[in-house]
Amino acid sequence: MHRSSTKWIALLSATVLAAMTVACGGGDEADEPSGGGGAAATTTQAAATEPDGEAREVELILxxxxxxPAEIRMKVGETVTIEAKNEGVAIHNVHVLSADTEGTDFRSDPLINPGDESTFDVKFSTAGTYVFQCDLHLPGMVGEIIVE
Ligand SMILES: [Cu+2]
Known part of the structure; x- marks a missing residue:
């Protein structure tokens, strides 16, 4: 008897908690009928612009x-996979300077040896021109990503 009523109380608490969570979530959505809820909206947008469901790959030779190329074009919200291949004799890298809302730069491996490659994704939610550079060979070794 006693054990079973304890179980009921636990179950009841869990149910109340779940109900509260659902109520909160529902309220937020109701406030934003356009679905402008940060990450969720970005994901939806990316899926819409990528019917293949795959990130576009761009080969970048170092x-x-x-x-x-020294110029890469992409769309807002699009995910592009940069395949950085070092075809030089020196060590290089790729560092994309981002003033994007996420505030994070995009980087390849810090040191890509001759003959090696490094792959990383870039994605921008704001149109503009973003500089990428090789941290080891500034100021000359730079390029631009144009986001439209
Ligand atoms: Cu370099």
Missing amino acids: KDNFFE
């Missing part, structure tokens, strides 16, 4: 001391 040479001594320049990038090929």
Whole structure:
């Protein structure tokens, strides 16, 4: 008897907690009928612009001391996978300077040896021109990502 009523109280508490969580979540959504809820909205948008469901891949060749191509174009909300291949004789890297809302830069491995490659994703939620550089060969080894 005693044990079973304890169980009921636990169950009841869990149910009340769950109900409260649902109520809160529902309220937020009701406030934003356009679905502008941060991450959820971004995900939806990305899925819409990528019918294939796969990130577009862009090959970026690193040479001594320049990038090929030095200009990459992408869309707002699009995820692009950068395949950085070092075809030079020096060590290079790719560092995308981001003033984006997330506030994080995008980086390849810090040191890509000759003949090696490093892959990383970039995504911007704000249109603009973003600089990428090789941290080891400034100021000359730079390029631009144009987000439209
Ligand atoms: Cu370099």
